[in-house]
Amino acid sequence: MEKNRVPMREQPVEDRIHNFDEVPLGFSAEEAVAEAKRCLQCANPPCMGHCPVLVDVKKFVKEIAEHRFKDAYETLKTSNPIPSIAGRVCPQENQCEGVCTLGRVGEPINIGKLESFIGDWAMDNDIEEPLDIVERPEKVAVIGSGPSGISCSVDLRKHGYQVTVYEALHKPGGVLQYGIPEFRLPKQIVDRELGYLEKLGVAINLNRIVGLNVSFEEILDEFDAVFVCTGAGAPRFMRIPGEELNGVYSANEFLIRTNLMKAYMFPEEYDTPIVVGRRVAVIGAGNVAMDAARCALRYGAETHLLYRRTRTEAPARAEEFEHAVQEGVIFRELVNPTKIRGRDGWVESLDMVRMVLGEPDISGRRRPIPFKGSEFREKFDTIIEAIGTTPNRLFLERAEGLEVNKWGGIQVDENLQTRIPGVFAGGDSISGGATVIQALGEGRTAAQSIHRYLSGKN
């Protein structure tokens, strides 16, 4: 038994901090087979049970080990419509890889990279899963083209429903498009995986903002069922003094400018600008904070990550955190910003206070408490707030009849149905900020519920 993983080749740090190209270079076929061969093929594999979409990990890894890539692809696709994406962005260490039996004696199987290897291989070789869709007349609207919208649309379409997706932006994919940077998830991969929806016959209406330029009533009138997956696209701000200053961004703005609008190719190729100072503070320690910090670094800034708790409590994926630190992001724990100071309308410095960890709070994490008398000030010229997002009230304020839960998300029952019969909701629009794979899982659950709802009607 091989205890160590087949090493993943990566772009060298000194190169990658100057470009937005993907960091891991991906397995070759030989490397993938070698990595897959390490799998113990457990009698009772724990990995599958820890996957939000129940990917049959044992089976697809075995198929790779036996060099049956096409079979591996079909296995993956039965539970995950976007393996190239999920393999890149899932927090595997908390899921399949976290419980891998091999992890007790050595390194767990690199399930994520095997998954994206197969997804990429299938795309490169134009492999398509066999489809035999029996058409049904019922029409379903999916509001949002992010992860849960994708998985719900795919499953519903496979059941034969007529699916129309509404997307507010000029490109589909939701957070995959605007949120996750190129170096972590190349947009070519996103475009190719989304191309699958069109191949299936899902209609995607871009630039349609339900509640604004298409009314929710119109949708209810036209469709037999609706899946609301409008995400958690609205930024949260700390509400500290100075947030009106120039040089203060929400992580959302910073990432939308960078990922969707490609500000890193301004002005030669793209027209949307970005202003990044010499010394940047990113506030937060989730994946979004890591993404923003690594982008800031690539714009040439000395980049500090400020977090009020410690590394142990940081919600970011291990790989993102490691990559950020390798690249030179300065991680500073137990500090909390209290005031942004400006000069001539621009950020000049940040007031902070040191924190200590107190008793665990409801989330189980130890609560950070300000350490009296430890206030200090440092010069920064750009501040990026990455402290979370909330469901966009644009839709919620204009969609009559939906109930909002205490987290600002849409209230649903155990079948993801809202209080309006036939209207279901999932993804970040109900939970207010989770992972891509959880959203994929909810999209699939919603598709099952919608299928039950529509077939029960007949």
Added chain:
Amino acid sequence: MSNFRITEKSDLNSQDYLIEVEAPHVAERLRPGQFVVLMTHEKGERIPMSVQKAEDGRITMFIKRLGKTSLELDDYKVGDSFYQVIGPMGNAFPIQRYGKVVWCSDLVCGHAENYAYCEALHKIEGNHVISIQTFPTKDDVYSEKELRSVSDEYYVTTIDGSYGAKGHYIDVLRNLLREREIDIVLGCGDIKMLKEMADLTRQHGVQARSVLRQIMVDATGMCGACRVFIDGVMKLTCIDGPLFDAHKVNFDEVINRLGMFKKPEGVAKEAYLQGREG
């Protein structure tokens, strides 16, 4: 294939021009107060634009030759198509009886809104619509005839006094507020003048609204770039505006935030002009 074909394009003066575009989905739904997001090409910015008219599946916009995109727009001819015209965005202004309404716009912007609001308000019984426009000089004046036709009273001022009254709309407004019973004042344009408009109306106890045109990216409430503080509470111009109670806006912050991308915008304009020459 794009649907957003340019059907008319003409100069309004040496700096401003009019563009009419086919955008049936937008034209059908747009109401006064709402705006659109224009993308000239796939790699372009998402630019919020005011709309003067929306009818017969087309919308009309007034554009000022300022930055790269507005200059680039000059290269588009009738028959060409834009990549996207997205909307309507933002909130519509409730068209109802207000009484004596004054609408002000100046050399910076706002004439499109001036027309759109007046046209709708003028049709409501009980409204007396007063429209005021300000331009630098006589040759710059546009939309006068159209605005006269949708208002009960109309004033034009020029900064140099070469046409209409000499001065800014604020001078006309000052007199109106002193001499008449005005119910509401609306305005769009130079932020410094809007601030003055807010101060004036506050002194007279007259309610006032100002259209803000903050920098936006998605314009759907996602990025927070267009945040403004209304009575100290953060609001987003894209989904809470673009019209706000002028007495509650912090105009100094509004002016400051409009300058955030001045430097790169200058760079882009320079590069574009050089490219066009070369």
